[in-house]
Every structure is written in C-alpha cells, then in structure tokens.
Amino acid sequence: MSEPTPLRRVEDHSEELRAADGRVPGLRGRATRQRLLACTLEMLTSTSYRDVKVIDIAREAGTSPATFYQYFPDVEAATLVLAEEMAQQGQHLRLIITEGSWLEGEAMATALELVDAFLVFWDSHRSVLRVVDLATDEGDGRFQKIRVRLLNDITTALAEVVRQAQKAGRIPKTIDPMAAAGVLVAMLAHTAAHQYGFEFWGIRTAKLRQSMARQVSWGVTGIIPPD
Amino acid sequence: MSEPTPLRRVEDHSEELRAADGRVPGLRGRATRQRLLACTLEMLTSTSYRDVKVIDIAREAGTSPATFYQYFPDVEAATLVLAEEMAQQGQHLRLIITEGSWLEGEAMATALELVDAFLVFWDSHRSVLRVVDLATDEGDGRFQKIRVRLLNDITTALAEVVRQAQKAGRIPKTIDPMAAAGVLVAMLAHTAAHQYGFEFWGIRTAKLRQSMARQVSWGVTGIIPPD
DNA sequence: GCCAGAATCTGACGGTGTGTCAGACATTGT
DNA sequence: ACAATGTCTGACACACCGTCAGATTCTGGC
Structure with missing residues (x-):
C-alpha cells in the first residue's frame, strides 16, 4: 500500500486527470470541473446542440470562459465525458x-x-x-x-x-x-x-x-x- | 389562362418563393439559391453539423455571406429545404x-x-x-x-x-x-x-x-x- | 499567524463568424 | 439609351473563440 518505487518518479496515470497546462488538478479544480460538466449538461438539455456556447456554460457556472478551457479543449470534449458517465x-x-x-x-x-x-x-x-x-x-x-x-x-x-x-x-x-x-x-x-x-x-x-x-x-x- | 382579376392585385402565393426583402426571385436568383442549397448539402456531408458556417457555404458557392442571407435566415432554414426535398x-x-x-x-x-x-x-x-x-x-x-x-x-x-x-x-x-x-x-x-x-x-x-x-x-x- | 510557492482563475486581446445595411452592379423592357 | 427592377456585396457592429500573462486564492512549513 505504501509507495513502492521511491527512486523512479511514478507517473501514476491509470485514470489521471490533466488540466490544459498539464497539471493534476486538486480539490478545488476538480470541483470547478464538475460544475462545468453539470452546466454543460444543462445547456445541452435546454439549447440546440449547435448553439451551446462555451461562454454560456462558463457564465452559468459562475466562472470565465478561460477556466473552461483549462479543463476541456472544447464543448465536444466535455460532452464526451458526460457520454462516458452515461x-x-x-x-x-x-x-x-x-x-x-x-x-x-x-x-x-x-x-x-x-x-x-x-x-x-x-x-x-x-x-x-x-x-x-x-x-x-x-x-x-x-x-x-x-x-x-x-x-x-x-x-x-x-x-x-x-x-x-x-x-x-x-x-x-x-x-x-x-x-x-x-x-x-x-x-x-x-x-x-x-x-x-x-x-x-x-x-x-x-x-x-x-x-x-x-x-x-x-x-x-x-x-x-x-x- | 389570362389574368382573371385585373383590379385586385392577386398575390398568387401557393408555392411562392420569397427572398429576405420580400421580393419574388427571378431566374438568376433562383439559380443562386439552388447553388447555395447544393453547397449547404456538400458542407453538411463533409463537415460536422456544428461547424457548418454560412461563410464557408458562401465561399464554396462563389458568392458572399450576405447573399446567403438573402435567401435563407440561417443554415438551419437551408437544411430544412433540403430535408423537404428528401x-x-x-x-x-x-x-x-x-x-x-x-x-x-x-x-x-x-x-x-x-x-x-x-x-x-x-x-x-x-x-x-x-x-x-x-x-x-x-x-x-x-x-x-x-x-x-x-x-x-x-x-x-x-x-x-x-x-x-x-x-x-x-x-x-x-x-x-x-x-x-x-x-x-x-x-x-x-x-x-x-x-x-x-x-x-x-x-x-x-x-x-x-x-x-x-x-x-x-x-x-x-x-x-x-x- | 505568516509567508513562499503552488494551484486556480481571469482580463484582455487578435482572430473569425454572424447578420444587416446602403448602395454598387446586372438585366430587362421599351 | 435609360429607367425600373432584380441581384449582389463591402463594410460594419456585434458575439464567440481560444490563448496568454499575470492577478488571486489556497496550502503547508515554520
């Protein structure tokens, strides 16, 4: 259960989450990510797919578009995650x-x-x-x-x-x-x-x-x- | 076969085509409209629906975006016509x-x-x-x-x-x-x-x-x- | 409690697409 | 030749995209 390989820096991947800058998000980050996902879902149900805009998702989540791009390359990527959950x-x-x-x-x-x-x-x-x-x-x-x-x-x-x-x-x-x-x-x-x-x-x-x-x-x- | 009601201007509707400015397009106009429809179809088959842009359709048809809006309020409207034909x-x-x-x-x-x-x-x-x-x-x-x-x-x-x-x-x-x-x-x-x-x-x-x-x-x- | 450093967020910007004019350009009938 | 009518487009104001550099918030070590 303890760290098995102290020398080699184990990039413990498997299901490692990565932000746009390559960092592994902490608690707060993952919370924002979740909030963005939820708002994406909401937008997806209330708006035509063509018209789901990053800016709307961000507004809804009480954050800025730049934050969205921190966690997803585009709307499709966020939808992909929702689809996987489904x-x-x-x-x-x-x-x-x-x-x-x-x-x-x-x-x-x-x-x-x-x-x-x-x-x-x-x-x-x-x-x-x-x-x-x-x-x-x-x-x-x-x-x-x-x-x-x-x-x-x-x-x-x-x-x-x-x-x-x-x-x-x-x-x-x-x-x-x-x-x-x-x-x-x-x-x-x-x-x-x-x-x-x-x-x-x-x-x-x-x-x-x-x-x-x-x-x-x-x-x-x-x-x-x-x- | 001759004009039956010379006094009352008969808006002969039935299947009357209208441009954005309310005029009935002539030959050239209908040709452009058809060209735009064809290019919309082409874009629809080669591009994700989300990414079909008016500007691309217009470019493909060798015309300007403003011309597109002369005949259709948006991409969806053009698609609607294609769907009806289908x-x-x-x-x-x-x-x-x-x-x-x-x-x-x-x-x-x-x-x-x-x-x-x-x-x-x-x-x-x-x-x-x-x-x-x-x-x-x-x-x-x-x-x-x-x-x-x-x-x-x-x-x-x-x-x-x-x-x-x-x-x-x-x-x-x-x-x-x-x-x-x-x-x-x-x-x-x-x-x-x-x-x-x-x-x-x-x-x-x-x-x-x-x-x-x-x-x-x-x-x-x-x-x-x-x- | 304080602070360095890490994590997180955002304002601001150049680029592209939208949708709407007024007016340029083409066609037609006389 | 020259209206009148039909057709197209340049230019514009606005919105969204996607990307930074740097501001803000959190965290652990002292």
Whole structure:
C-alpha cells in the first residue's frame, strides 16, 4: 500500500486527470470541473446542440470562459465525458437480459422489463444520447466507441439468448445471432429515442411497449408470445 | 389562362418563393439559391453539423455571406429545404409495401425489398437525415413535421398489412397496428442509419438484411418466415 | 499567524463568424 | 439609351473563440 518505487518518479496515470497546462488538478479544480460538466449538461438539455456556447456554460457556472478551457479543449470534449458517465450507468441494462428468464411463458415479461428499462434510460439521458448519435453518424470515433461500448454488452447478451434458441431448434441456424440481436437493439434504441414522437402521433405508450416487447421476445426466443 | 382579376392585385402565393426583402426571385436568383442549397448539402456531408458556417457555404458557392442571407435566415432554414426535398423522394418506399404481396411464401421477399430500399435511401441521404433526427429530438417542430411526413406514410401502409393479419387471426387483436408498424419502422430507420456501424462491428450486411426482413415479415403478417 | 510557492482563475486581446445595411452592379423592357 | 427592377456585396457592429500573462486564492512549513 505504501509507495513502492521511491527512486523512479511514478507517473501514476491509470485514470489521471490533466488540466490544459498539464497539471493534476486538486480539490478545488476538480470541483470547478464538475460544475462545468453539470452546466454543460444543462445547456445541452435546454439549447440546440449547435448553439451551446462555451461562454454560456462558463457564465452559468459562475466562472470565465478561460477556466473552461483549462479543463476541456472544447464543448465536444466535455460532452464526451458526460457520454462516458452515461455509458457507465447503462451497464445495468445488460443484467436484465442475463439474469432474466427467457423460457416459454416468461420471455414476454423479461422483454417488457427490458423495454421499460430502455425507455427510462433513454429518457433520462436524452440530451447526451442525441449528441452521441449525431457525432457517431458524423464519423467521430470517440463517440462511436462509447456508443458501441454501451450497446455491445446488451447486444452480445441478447445474441447469447438467440444462440440458445438456435440450439433448441426454435430459430433457424442460418441466422447470425449478433445480427438478430443488433437489429432488436436498434429498434429499442430508436423507439426509446423517439418515444414522445409516437405519443404525439396518437399511439399510447402501453401499446408501444407491448409491440416492442413482442418483437424482442419472438426475435430472441422464436416463441410466439401469448396475447 | 389570362389574368382573371385585373383590379385586385392577386398575390398568387401557393408555392411562392420569397427572398429576405420580400421580393419574388427571378431566374438568376433562383439559380443562386439552388447553388447555395447544393453547397449547404456538400458542407453538411463533409463537415460536422456544428461547424457548418454560412461563410464557408458562401465561399464554396462563389458568392458572399450576405447573399446567403438573402435567401435563407440561417443554415438551419437551408437544411430544412433540403430535408423537404428528401422527404419527397422517400415516398416511393410506401409503394413497396402497398404494391408488394404479404401472402405466405412471398412476404419475406417483399420485406427484403423494403429493407434494401431503406438501406439505399438512408445511405444516400445520410447527412440530411442525421440533422433531421437531431433537430427532431431537440423539439424542432418543423423538422419533426418532415420526419413524420416521411415515416407516416410508410407506417400507415405497414399498419394496414398488420390489420389484415389481425382479420386473418394471425396477429392478436390486442395489438395496436400503428404501434406494431411504428416499432418496425423505427428498427428499419435506426439500422439503416447505423448500417456501417454494424459492419465495423463484424456483422455482414447480408446477415443484417436477413434479420431485419425476418422481423418485419413476422411482425407484420404473423407468419413465421422460412429459413 | 505568516509567508513562499503552488494551484486556480481571469482580463484582455487578435482572430473569425454572424447578420444587416446602403448602395454598387446586372438585366430587362421599351 | 435609360429607367425600373432584380441581384449582389463591402463594410460594419456585434458575439464567440481560444490563448496568454499575470492577478488571486489556497496550502503547508515554520
């Protein structure tokens, strides 16, 4: 537990935070950084992405633009951190798939649980997720990585369920489990993202849930769900 | 065909184009406007949306920023026009659904056709579509309207197929046809949007097509597709 | 308590983009 | 040839960006 290498100056990195000038921020610094992150998030939810300005974030945080640049090279970088935090929190979605039962008669309930979790998660991270999607589409590798990390675990978990169904002969062997799972995750993600769009369109959320869960349940187990 | 109301000055509107100063542009004007639109599109595909600047569009079009503002209040407005043009072209997707056969043994082929059309369409309008998605998420009603118009026709067409399947007793009556169709369209749209993301992830496009079509085919007809 | 030195913040500045004029320039009909 | 009308742009005031050098605040050692 004590310092193991007194001679060589160990740049103990791992998750070392660095300010613009290369220094490791102390307590106060990290607090300001957090404040800036929070305000970035707030701006992101209340303003069009195009119009999120460093100067506004700084004003909101009760500091100056120069301070912002002390901790982040630009708005995108701050958003990236927010996205990483979000992806962290998304890991629990995976558990619903691996812990839940996909047996006949129970699959639909598990699917519904997954759908609900998706809807809640997407709703509470809307503003960051839409930037992640945009940046990914625009070919930004950093955001793409986060997006993949978030969805990959969920997809592989679902793919494993598909593989089981294939063994049981309920889903054709010609199906690629990852493709099947990926398509379902895409459906979940996009529906969740445009949730309120559907409502506005005259579709009740309860009906939406039902249809989403139905597609997931069948797509993953090959079992036709009960009404 | 001749002027019918010589006394009252008829503001013949309908689809009257207006410049910033309220005048109706002539030939040269409309040409410049088109040139600006084309350059906006080009910028949109080659640059992050945040970084598309009026000055760049103008430079590219060989004109000055002031000219841009003659025809559009801002970059978003120009994008809106591009989005409208795109939505127009999307109408043909609807035909695939209404003209195709969803009978047993043929549904999968129709579904595949639909999937392919989606993939092609999304690919050739990627840059505009991602802005439409972003702006819609951000609550911009104008983009939302376009998005709905594009997807609504497709969704109602699919919903009609679902309704038939319900009559035939292959899909439970408790399902809301629009919800079922909406979920499938969401899947198609999102998968198409992140097409190359899947490839990068090790999934072959052929397998993706297959899984997409499978979900559509079953979700819409209730018939389990053949391998 | 005081102070040196480290950590943190900011005012001020040159650079670039925005959005708006008034007026220069082009085109057209007579 | 010369209005009248349509089209474009230079110039400007304003806002934000991103970067310093130096002011301000904190901290540990005495």
